Amino acid sequence: MGEANILKTPALCLQIRPWSKTSHIVTWLTPEYGLVVTSVKGACRPKSAFLGQYDLFYTCELLFYRNGRGGIHAIRECVPQERRDPLRSDWRAAATASYLAELTARTMPTGDAGGVYALLEHAFDRLAAGKADDFVGMILWYEIHLLHFAGLRPDMTLCPVCAESGTVWHNFVLADGRFACPHTGAKHAGNGATVRLHADVRRLFVRMSNATDPLPVKKSENFEISRLGLLRFLGIFVSLHLDVPAVVRRVALETLSFKEKK
Ligand SMILES: [Zn+2]
Structure with missing residues (x-):
């Protein structure tokens, strides 16, 4: 693999799926290449260089080997830029961010996605900053702008x-x-x-x-x-219009309406 095949980009981490016992498949949104799916081999091994380098809703600087045939690319390196830690403790904010991530992953083809990238980054930032106290309002606002x-x-x-x-x-x-x-x-x-x-x-x-x-x-x-x-x-x-099963949204809304027992 020559250097020419390595691409460097900011990337929002949308989804992490297990792949074999120790590896991950990670779906990213990037401004220039749209959705990018990478494999991270040995991600879960104790000495993996990738430990703590990515998690859901992080912004990372991502280096990956472009696979000319599309599909899954191999990751070279990734460095967290914005971790948005509150999204790991506020479950309503996390449920909202998960829905926005899934909606985006199902909607975005590959290619230029600068507008959606900025939109989702802004939404994640607001959710992490605790500014989105109205999660349903956030979902409505995001859906309208994603449709746009x-x-x-x-x-x-x-x-x-x-x-x-x-x-x-x-x-x-x-x-x-x-x-x-x-x-x-x-x-x-x-x-x-x-x-x-x-x-x-x-x-x-x-x-x-x-x-x-x-x-x-x-x-x-x-x-x-x-x-x-x-x-x-x-x-x-x-x-x-977005080819998203209604159940995905319903689950998100039902999660948000769940009342904690006082
Ligand atoms: Zn008329």
Whole structure:
């Protein structure tokens, strides 16, 4: 293997799977190469050079041998840059980070992923800093922005006639990712499954799309209802368009709703 095959990159550690008794398969997100999967042979041996060098949600400087055929690459070296230790003690923050990592790993193909890398790094930093006290809000915010980078963000625009029709419920066509509308040139009648979205849910979606951080929680019944509507809508939309089984999200949300006995 020549030096030319060695690549160096910052990398977020998304998943670690056992592989044989002593080795790991590690999935990373990198800005330049997208998802990178590496094998770490002997990772669990007591004298392994990799002990303590990586863990879930770390940012590392990663050196790996590029395997031209894709698939699994061999790791050469990795040095932790940001460990985010609170994610090893705050289980709600960890459950949220795990879901974001899994969603990203299932969604991102290889190749340029600079936008998603910055997004996930920001989310991990907030979770580790204890700034994300609203974990469900973090999930919603992340899903919307991940859909954007995947080129799949729902189009929430209404034509002027629909917008001024006085109705607060509009039919959203799931497969097309936009509202059904009989007025515009395309006469978008909306074939296929639709969900009815309330105007408040649409507005909340737009606000979250424009926000560089998850929105603060508002203690109002209206906000709660809109957020539940958005949670339901995004659950359907994400599992349809991002090829993520609904159970993955449900498990994350059920974990977050678990109340500790006082
Ligand atoms: Zn219309």
